[in-house]
Amino acid sequence: MSPAAHTSLRINGDRLWTSLMELARIGATPKGGVCRLALTDLDRRGRDLVVGWAKQAGMTVTVDKIGNVFMRRAGKNPKLPPIACGSHIDTQPTGGKFDGNYGVLAGLEVVRTLNDHQIETEAPIEVVFWTNEEGSRFVPVMMGSGVFAGAFSLETALAAKDVAGKTVGEELERIGYVGDEEPGKHPLGAYFEAHIEQGPVLEDAGITIGVVTGVLGLRWYDCVVSGMEAHAGPTPMALRKDALQVATRIMQETVAIAHRYPPYGRGTVGFVQVFPNSRNVIPGQVKFSIDLRNVDQERLDTMDREIRAFVEKTSAESGLPISIEQVSYFAPCPFEKGCVDAVEGAAKALGYSYMNAVSGAGHDAVYMARLAPAGMVFVPCKDGISHNEIEDAKPEHLEAGCNVLLHAMLDRAT
Ligand code: HGY
Ligand code: MN
Ligand code: MN
Numbered sequence: 001m002s003p004a005a006h007t008s009l010r011i012n013g014d015r016l017w018t019s020l021m022e023l024a025r026i027g028a029t030p031k032g033g034v035c036r037l038a039l040t041d042l043d044r045r046g047r048d049l050v051v052g053w054a055k056q057a058g059m060t061v062t063v064d065k066i067g068n069v070f071m072r073r074a075g076k077n078p079k080l081p082p083i084a085c086g087s088h089i090d091t092q093p094t095g096g097k098f099d100g101n102y103g104v105l106a107g108l109e110v111v112r113t114l115n116d117h118q119i120e121t122e123a124p125i126e127v128v129f130w131t132n133e134e135g136s137r138f139v140p141v142m143m144g145s146g147v148f149a150g151a152f153s154l155e156t157a158l159a160a161k162d163v164a165g166k167t168v169g170e171e172l173e174r175i176g177y178v179g180d181e182e183p184g185k186h187p188l189g190a191y192f193e194a195h196i197e198q199g200p201v202l203e204d205a206g207i208t209i210g211v212v213t214g215v216l217g218l219r220w221y222d223c224v225v226s227g228m229e230a231h232a233g234p235t236p237m238a239l240r241k242d243a244l245q246v247a248t249r250i251m252q253e254t255v256a257i258a259h260r261y262p263p264y265g266r267g268t269v270g271f272v273q274v275f276p277n278s279r280n281v282i283p284g285q286v287k288f289s290i291d292l293r294n295v296d297q298e299r300l301d302t303m304d305r306e307i308r309a310f311v312e313k314t315s316a317e318s319g320l321p322i323s324i325e326q327v328s329y330f331a332p333c334p335f336e337k338g339c340v341d342a343v344e345g346a347a348k349a350l351g352y353s354y355m356n357a358v359s360g361a362g363h364d365a366v367y368m369a370r371l372a373p374a375g376m377v378f379v380p381c382k383d384g385i386s387h388n389e390i391e392d393a394k395p396e397h398l399e400a401g402c403n404v405l406l407h408a409m410l411d412r413a414t
Contacts, residue, residue, distance in 0.1 A: 009117060013398070019105045039138070068130050087194070133364055209347040212343070216264055222323075231280070264358065267303075297332055
């Protein structure tokens with residue numbers, strides 16, 4: 001918990017809410033959500049708005065070669081590695097106002113509060129937003145933080161293409177966010193991320209703060225089933241090479257595998273491309289995503305073996321070629337005890353209800369945990385819904401989470 005001198009310090013919840021609503025206007029959708037895909041003009045406008053606010057708060061800004069943005073508030077001792085916080089401002093196509101955006105603007109609110117009270121921390125404070133956390137437009141997921149942590153190379157990331165064939169490198173150039181700093185050459189003393197839970201556990205339990213102890217491991221795959229286009233009328237059922245019918249067996253097995261490894265087994269098929277996608281043509285090719293997750297490494301590896309074995313069996317039985325390529329992976333990630341304790345200590349001292357939580361969603365904190373002590377603060381979201389335009393959260397919960405972030409960071413920065 002932060003030193004006695006600061007225990008009465010609280011953030012300005014109205015200012016945080018106002019900033020969230022202003023940022024949410026960039027890419028606002030009719031149902032009240034946000035569509036601000038990575039490296040689009042909307043992403044640029046969102047980046048520019050947040051960077052403008054940071055400069056107004058007296059912060060300096062550094063951008064690295066994958067477009068990660070580091071906004072810095074000086075500390076007494078510039079030689080100390082910064083105590084950082086942050087998240088992402090890119091969203092899902094049918095995303096919400098709070099996923100990612102909350103963690104960045106909560107960090108900005110921490111700085112604004114320190115400014116209001118002329119508090120000088122020993123270590124610098126930094127607020128970061130990472131490029132393409134969502135992995136929706138460009139794969140891999142958590143791209144900017146992954147390059148920063150060395151999980152994959154800058155070249156691999158810059159070459160990634162969206163469905164229209166545009167590369168990360170071209171789009172980063174186009175929106176003017178190719179920085180000079182080599183990714184990863186930026187010391188961090190500790191990293192905290194405030195985020196909505198994106199699940200129902202906190203709300204169901206009536207708890208305000210989730211003390212995140214770790215994050216599920218994740219494997220993403222691209223799977224392609226190749227058949228033969230043919231006419232839906234004259235082609236007898238027994239003579240078809242129907243790529244979609246075969247693909248659906250693998251989609252069903254993706255879900256079945258998750259059910260076999262509870263309680264944290266997860267299996268999802270969210271992206272499907274059918275070719276030629278015409279109602280009276282037997283599909284000749286289907287490309288689809290597979291997302292497998294679990295909290296336990298052994299179970300995640302078993303799920304990996306089982307989906308690959310099923311693909312092989314299905315190809316042999318159907319006679320259709322099927323490829324499966326892993327395109328994203330990170331291991332289950334426990335957070336550092338000191339950071340977990342700092343979050344719990346802050347929640348306790350501030351008088352908020354709290355409980356331990358495991359994150360089903362991936363976050364940039366997963367990669368930061370490879371480089372420095374890292375922790376996360378969860379707050380409830382309405383009905384646990386996220387990656388949906390109706391995503392919602394209570395101002396008082398967002399304020400509470402930001403107060404916990406403030407004091408957990410002061411615990412490390414003063
Ligand atoms: O997929 C995830 O868990 C994160 O929302 N990118
Ligand atoms: Mn997120
Ligand atoms: Mn997300």
